Amino acid sequence: MSRLTNKDVAAQLRLIGDILQIKGENRFRVLAFHNAAESIENLGQDIYAIHRVGALTEIPGVGKSIAEDIAQLLDAGRIEFLEQLKQEVPLGVVEMMKVPGVGPKKAARLWRELGVTDIESLKAAAEAQKLRGLKGFGAKTEEKILKGIELLQSRKEERIPLAAARPAALEVVAALRAILPKTTLVQIEPAGSVRRWKETIGDLDILAASPDPDAVTQAFRSLDLVTEVLWSGRTKSRVRLINGLECDLRVVEPRHWGAALQYFTGSKEHGVAMRELALKQGWSLNEYGLTATGQGDAAVGEQRFFEREEDVYHFLGLDWIPPELRENRGEIEAAQAHRLPRLITQADLQGELHGHSDWSDGRLSIEAMAEAARKRGYRYWLLSDHSAGLGMVGGLDAARVREQAEIVRRLNQRWAEQGVDFRLLHGIEVEIMADGRLGLPDEILAELDVVVASIHSSLRQDRETITTRCLKALENPHVDILGHPTGRLLGQRPPTELDVEVVLQACAAYGVVVEINANPARLDLNDVHARRAVELGCKIAISTDAHSAEDLDLMPYGVATARRAWLTPDDVINTRPLEEMLTLLRNRR
DNA sequence: GCCGTTTTCGGCCCGACTGTTTTCAGTCG
Numbered sequence: 001m002s003r004l005t006n007k008d009v010a011a012q013l014r015l016i017g018d019i020l021q022i023k024g025e026n027r028f029r030v031l032a033f034h035n036a037a038e039s040i041e042n043l044g045q046d047i048y049a050i051h052r053v054g055a056l057t058e059i060p061g062v063g064k065s066i067a068e069d070i071a072q073l074l075d076a077g078r079i080e081f082l083e084q085l086k087q088e089v090p091l092g093v094v095e096m097m098k099v100p101g102v103g104p105k106k107a108a109r110l111w112r113e114l115g116v117t118d119i120e121s122l123k124a125a126a127e128a129q130k131l132r133g134l135k136g137f138g139a140k141t142e143e144k145i146l147k148g149i150e151l152l153q154s155r156k157e158e159r160i161p162l163a164a165a166r167p168a169a170l171e172v173v174a175a176l177r178a179i180l181p182k183t184t185l186v187q188i189e190p191a192g193s194v195r196r197w198k199e200t201i202g203d204l205d206i207l208a209a210s211p212d213p214d215a216v217t218q219a220f221r222s223l224d225l226v227t228e229v230l231w232s233g234r235t236k237s238r239v240r241l242i243n244g245l246e247c248d249l250r251v252v253e254p255r256h257w258g259a260a261l262q263y264f265t266g267s268k269e270h271g272v273a274m275r276e277l278a279l280k281q282g283w284s285l286n287e288y289g290l291t292a293t294g295q296g297d298a299a300v301g302e303q304r305f306f307e308r309e310e311d312v313y314h315f316l317g318l319d320w321i322p323p324e325l326r327e328n329r330g331e332i333e334a335a336q337a338h339r340l341p342r343l344i345t346q347a348d349l350q351g352e353l354h355g356h357s358d359w360s361d362g363r364l365s366i367e368a369m370a371e372a373a374r375k376r377g378y379r380y381w382l383l384s385d386h387s388a389g390l391g392m393v394g395g396l397d398a399a400r401v402r403e404q405a406e407i408v409r410r411l412n413q414r415w416a417e418q419g420v421d422f423r424l425l426h427g428i429e430v431e432i433m434a435d436g437r438l439g440l441p442d443e444i445l446a447e448l449d450v451v452v453a454s455i456h457s458s459l460r461q462d463r464e465t466i467t468t469r470c471l472k473a474l475e476n477p478h479v480d481i482l483g484h485p486t487g488r489l490l491g492q493r494p495p496t497e498l499d500v501e502v503v504l505q506a507c508a509a510y511g512v513v514v515e516i517n518a519n520p521a522r523l524d525l526n527d528v529h530a531r532r533a534v535e536l537g538c539k540i541a542i543s544t545d546a547h548s549a550e551d552l553d554l555m556p557y558g559v560a561t562a563r564r565a566w567l568t569p570d571d572v573i574n575t576r577p578l579e580e581m582l583t584l585l586r587n588r589r
Numbered sequence: 590g591c592c593g594t595t596t597t598c599g600g601c602c603c604g605a606c607t608g609t610t611t612t613c614a615g616t617c618g
Contacts, residue, residue, distance in 0.1 A: 028601055032590035063591050101607090103616050138609060192618090205618085233606050248618085250605090263603090268618070275602040280594070286603055295595090 003463060004074065006047050010037040012073060012082060013066065018094045019085040021104040022111075035061040038269060040070075042329055044532035046501045048074060092118025100148040101141070109134060123149050158202065160245070161490050162194070163520030163557060165201035168245055169194045172206055172225060179219050184212050186254045191264035196323045197560035199523050200490060203246035207264045213251035220249045256288045258306030262313070263287035269328035270321075277332060278316055290315065324563040341568050344542075346559050348569040350577060351380035352552070354429065354452050354483060354515060354543035359404060360385035360394060363548040366407055366424075372549035374422045380578045382425040382543075383408065384452045389431035389439025398444045401428060405447065423578055425449040429483055434458040436472030438479075445478035450585060452515070454483030455496065463497040470498060474506050480585045481541050482507060484517040484524040492521070500529050508537040513573055513585070516565075518544045518558020519551070530565035539584065540572045 017033030039061040040047060050056055051074050056067035069079045089111075096107045096119055110116040113134055116125050123146065125131060131142040169190040176188055185208060189195070192205030210216045213235045220237060221229050226247075228240040236250045252260040263271060264287065278285035282296015283304075290312075294300035306312045310320040318335035322343055325331040334340045356362030357369050364372070366383055373381035383404070388395040396404070408426040415422050427450040431439035438445070438453065445451050453473050461469065473479060485503060486495035507514050514533050517524045522545070525533060530540060542558040544551050562572060569575040573584055 026590085029590050031601075035591080061591070065590060101616070105615060136609070136614080140608060144607090203618095231606065236605055238606095264618090266618085268602095271618095272602055279602080284603080288604095 003048070006040050006043055009047055009070060009073060010041040012079060013037040013040070013069070015094065016069070016079070016082050016085060018097065018104070019082075019089045022089050022093060022097075022108045023085075024104075024108065032061070032063075033066070036066045042327065042528065044528050044535065046499070049501060090117045092121075095119055096122055099145060099152055101144045102148070106137075109136075119149060119152070159200035159491075161520050162197060162199055162201055162560075163554070164243075165204060165245065166190070166194050168241060168243055169204045169206060169247070172204070172220075172223065172241070172247060172249075175223050175225060176208070176216070176219055179223075180210075180216065184210055184215050186210055187257050189261065191250075191261060192248075192266055195265050196267065196326055197557075197564060199520075199526065199561070203248065204241075205264055206247065206249045207260055208249060208251045209254040209257040209260070210251050211253065213253075216251045217249065250287075252287065255305045255307060258309045258312050259285070259289045260287045261309045265323050265326060267327050270326035270331070273328045273332050274316070277318075281316060283316075285312075285316075322563065324560060325566065327564075341566050343563045344559060344567050344569050344572055344575065346556060348572070348575040349378070349542065349555070349559070351378045351382070351425075351574050351581070352543045352546070352555075353382040353425075353427075353450060353481060353513075353541045353574050354384050354517070355381060355546040355552075356385050356429075357383060359396060359400065361547060366404070367411055369546065369549070370411060370422070370424045372552055373546075374420070376552055379421055380423045380425055380581075382427045382450050382452075384427040384429040384450070386456075387428050387430040387439035389433045389437075395431065395439060396428065398440060401440065401444055401448070427451055427480075429454055430479075431456060432469060432473040434461070434469065436469040438473060438476060442476070442478060445476075448478075449582070450480050451478050452481040452483045453479045455487055459487050459493070459496050461497065463499055466496050467499040467502055470503050471506050474503070474510055474512050479512055481513045481515055483515045484522050484545070485514065486524050486526075486529075488524055489521050490523065495524070500525075501532070504529070504533045504536050504538055507533070511539075513539045513541050516540055516542045516558050516561050518542055518554050518556075518561070520554060520557040523557060523561050525561075525565075527561050527564035530562060530567065534565070534567060534571045540567060541574050542572055543574070 013033050014037040017030045021030045039059055051071060056062055056070055057064060069081060073079050093107050093111045096102050097104060110122060114125055114130060116122045126142050126146045129142065131137045132139050173188050173190060176185060187209035189207055191207045193201050194204060208216050217232060217237050221232060225241050226239045227242050230238040230240060238246060238248050241247050250264060275285045278290060282293050282298060283290040284293055289303055289305040292298035292300055292302040313320045319338055319340050321331050321335050352373060355369060357366040358364060362369065370381055386395040388397045405426055408424050411424050427448050429452045432453050432455045433439060486498055488495035514525060516530055533540060542562055544554045546552045573581050
């Protein structure tokens with residue numbers, strides 16, 4: 001039996017919830033399965049490890065019953081309850097819920113009343129205009145479903161990388177600011193997962209505050225960036241942008257701004273937890289503000305509005321929670337106890353510890369890259385070109401490394417003479433070869449300031465092989481940093497099978513620093529794993545892995561990932577002054 | 590099915606928009 005990931009387990013539980021939903025089961029029972037699935041996906045630890053110590057019920061949202069289902073799945077490869085459910089409802093009917101506008105109720109009726117069992121037969125039925133015969137279904141619903149199927153089948157990736165979505169959201173914001181006067185457009189900001197800096201984005205959410213919502217909605221609908229208005233109401237509308245992204249705009253009155261921004265930033269799970277917390281204090285929380293339920297001290301119906309978001313949190317007894325933390329992973333409890341971490345910021349960084357020149361696959365000379373780093377305010381930058389042992393790009397052999405050393409020495413000498421406070425560190429991104437040996441001999445590695453070790457090839461090795469390979473590399477005392485540990489490329493290449501938990505434990509034990517690769521296509525480690533790494537005692541380096549000067553500007557994505565992982569400046573070594581940072585590396589043994 | 594500053598029962602977040610319903614259910618986020 002192949003090993004399951006947390007995501008696989010979550011998918012099975014979610015499927016149970018979906019089938020129950022189609023069967024019309026109690027919605028809270030459905031919710032329980034969906035909540036448990038969400039919770040397992042957000043877990044920093046491998047679910048097998050939790051199961052091994054019998055701690056499944058300690059996972060939030062997992063009780064006795066769901067714990068038994070998970071145990072069955074991990075031990076026997078199948079959940080008996082799910083197998084029964086699959087006998088009752090065809091999987092194609094569950095799939096039908098992916099079509100926009102088709103939920104559990106419609107899917108169930110299409111199946112029972114028309115005999116439609118999957119998306120293909122749904123399409124055929126809609127084309128034959130059979131849907132409009134059903135009570136509650138009309139011609140518009142039929143068209144909407146056909147269009148939805150087309151959209152679904154044309155779309156390859158459901159979510160796009162933040163680096164593509166964020167500029168698009170900012171562009172919409174800038175375009176509206178350019179058209180509307182400040183008196184009409186009092187506030188406007190991207191909300192949703194863009195504001196939380198989530199690594200991938202489903203659609204864009206933008207929030208505006210205005211005394212004249214119609215004017216803002218009108219301007220939004222007629223932007224040049226908009227190709228299609230999907231629907232549009234009094235305060236809320238959805239369009240498709242020229243880049244294919246869907247974008248929602250919500251307009252509220254200025255006095256509602258604080259509550260609305262809290263509401264539309266999400267995540268859904270954070271929002272639900274916040275509204276539950278408010279209820280306990282006798283207030284119902286929505287996007288407009290708080291309304292007293294009569295269960296607390298305030299009189300029923302009493303309302304509170306907030307022009308600033310922080311005041312919503314403060315009113316409920318919480319410190320303001322940075323958007324990056326809003327995933328219901330303990331941030332509300334921490335804010336209540338006034339124990340939120342002092343999150344790292346870009347300004348805390350003093351240098352970078354992973355980058356390339358034209359000696360391997362970078363675009364610029366060593367000097368140009370170093371100057372680009374210096375211009376961005378860094379005090380040090382690590383030149384770490386690829387080593388030999390990596391077939392696809394011209395990796396450096398021992399002789400070339402020594403040639404580089406001379407160039408680095410001369411550049412540093414020149415800056416020193418000019419009184420420039422900048423140091424070019426000489427390192428390598430040494431290849432961890434398929435058998436775990438490194439791409440350069442130890443005596444060369446010993447001559448370098450910092451060694452980053454990474455995997456770029458034989459990415460499809462099985463879990464045990466690639467984990468053992470990585471552990472072997474970590475044992476080498478010259479390895480300082482483990483680069484982009486899982487090798488994933490968002491939307492292009494899945495992570496390797498690497499047992500991240502075991503590797504992080506080894507990094508903690510050996511004192512190897514773990515990288516958060518800031519390139520938005522990588523973000524590797526991701527937020528959940530980075531948080532786990534620090535829990536296990538690892539230190540982190542955040543680096544862009546720059547191959548050009550512009551790549552250096554990708555750092556905000558790495559910082560955001562670190563913030564989503566709850567990291568403080570203390571957890572990250574490149575917040576330290578040069579000598580202190582180097583001492584940390586050298587003292588690891 | 591889960592959970593506990595209403596703790597082993599009785600709750601479980603909230604509202605906008607659409608389509609087709611003449612008063613609201615379904616979907617979505």
